[in-house]
Amino acid sequence: MEKHPNHARGKQQIYNWARAQGWQPQMEVYLKEIAQRPDVLVQINGQPVALEFQCSPLSAQRLQERNDGYHRLGIAVYWLLGPTYYRHLRGGVVSQFTQLCADHPQLAFWRLDRQQIEFRQNYYQPVLSHSMTSTADLLLHQTQTLQRHMRYRERRWRSLVNQAYLNGHQLSACPLVAHPLVPQWPLLEQGELYWRLGIILKMTICQSGMSWQRREWNHWLIQQGRWWATPCLTKESRQRIIQKFVDQFTSDLLAAGIIQQDNDCLCLKRQPRWFDDDAAKVQYLLRGKK
Template sequence: MLTAVDVTGNTILARDAQKKQNYFCPACRQRVCLRLGQIRVQHFSHVQIMTCRAMSEGESVEHLFGKLQLHTYFVSLGYQVTLEKFLPAIQQRPDLVVESQGRCFIIEFQCAPISFETIKKRNTGYARIGLQVFWILGTPYQKQNLRQTTMAKFAQIQQNHLGFYYWVSQPSGGDLQWQEWSQVDGINGKNQMMTPEKIVKKQIYQIQLRLLRSEESLRSLAEKVCQQGRILTGVPWCVHNFEKLPGGLKNDHWLTKLSVLLALEGGAKSIDQLLTVIRQNRWYQFASEDVWQVQLLWLKFVLWQWLRQKIIRYQNGLFFLRIQPKWYSDYQDKQKCFTDFIEFYTQ
């Protein structure tokens, strides 16, 4: 830890502490010792830690150094920043408490693996005393391709976008960066530059492959559209996912878009009614954001796309189909209309 209190109760930064003085943990009031070294960041550690539940021992050099850099960064922006302030009401000690003009929020800088349950518990504690928390990820998280379950631990909505923050540490300081979590079906890190035509071909191929495998998630839907005289690979072009949509869905985006389209084919719907529809799809668990907020954001993106494409209209609090999107009898029939759709879509 980077802070302790002296015998008079004043908070002292480890970098300003002196070796022969007595210092104590702000949480448990047990004695701590000052650790010096040329490799590790100067810090305090408990002489005995068995009775302290608010502190984390064994912090990495990056975590200690990153907290100091973040402290300097937010101070440079004009904020009042307190390192490792103990909050007795919830028995928690965040990395940073940041304050400005009556606003106060928490910064948690994360370098080591951490469970969903631990993040949720910490967030719940801060929420109890009315504090918003921002999780910032260190270098270990930047060096790996994050799994979506990991993204869902830290993802938050900022200015109508879903994502998370990175701290890019440098010897002279650092940089706070925002990483958006968005997806297009059929695209991964190896084929980010695919054209819309290649994207849709891959999406249709994946639908056909999954139908051949008789996947449970598609079987009932395929039967439903078959009863309507349709085939699943013949879904309208507007159901395919050409633009990035917010992450959070476990299943393909086209499946959830199709459920919205089918609902609108049954008549006008309010946004709450459409939310009920998409909640029946599979979503990741979120530790730092309400999942219903993520679902609402995703739905707004889809509705905005369709409003822009003049497929739907909005009137008196309800969304209506403006046109009946065309279903196709086979892939060849569908492919013939692809160019016209893309030209209209990209106007």
């Protein structure tokens, strides 16, 4: 049971707010069939809805179990995050509490200070920071990040570094198409840059002219990623968000002339071009800033 000091306060605020909406709220009604007590149970246009105010850490598995219980009874559920979650969140936590509103992923917070819901969508990555003003800046930043991974020989990146070396490349001298530039919702456990690099390295064993049906291609790209759990999304919603990663990478490969499309078939036209080394890549990017 939630024991965070802000929980009782927030729960009462949510109850009062729901009553003002005319939603006939009930607090901590015991649902015997699933042995669960929603913080506040309301009726919205005849639909029972559980409003859960979450302040303490909760595992993705337990979150899934609680959602499954509500769904078995035909109860919709919305998770409103408390002040513990106001600060910077890791990707896994963002994915865990991701909910859709108007088909857009977001997190919902209950603001104790304002006594209202606040929706946040500012978790997309990558984004230009205040010190980055162009695509070249973002490419440079990601290249420098790869250089650090190589310098400190981080275990997570060691496999990709070794694969690139065996193919005669520095990982940080990777093709520009490996770099994600369009912001995506954080669902990839290892990050989108890692995912793209892994796919490009696997493409080195593919012969030019190799082809895939679009469905096969999509499935292959998805299988290359480790995706965070999304217990608050339906299977269909999760698939739509993941498909955006696949479609964007496919679009980038098509634009770079690495693959080409013929009806529902994708064909490898040429291998992605690596830079001679990361110094050559940095010089190229610096020229692009001028």
